[in-house]
Amino acid sequence: MALLQTNARGGVHPLRIEDAHKTLPAPDVISARALADLDRLMDFSYPWAVQNATMKMLFHKGRDYQAEIDKARGRWAFDLVIHESVVEADSVILEISSLERRA
Helix, strand or coil, X not given: CCCCCCCCCCCCCCXXXXXXXXXXXXXXXXXXXXXXXXXXXXXXXXXXXXXXXXXXXXXXXXXXXXXXXXXXXXXXXXXXXXXXXXXXXXXEEEEEEEEEECC
């Protein structure tokens, strides 16, 4: 199997996600898989979204993704693009941008 090289920069930070925004600058992209439901992922991401209005979030979600989207829409406003997953049937990648907390 050939490895894909992207020349992308990356790093590992031994921090709890809840505290990471206090010491790390806002990224261009946040990604997570099997960490939390969408609403909670938005809680984790929001401090950086305030700092970087163009930040994107890429979250892998399983077959119940629509219920997570519906729940998150109650607390959050966001732009959403749904991509089919090539890894797992009935799963998707949610591409989220323009995250804002609802009043």
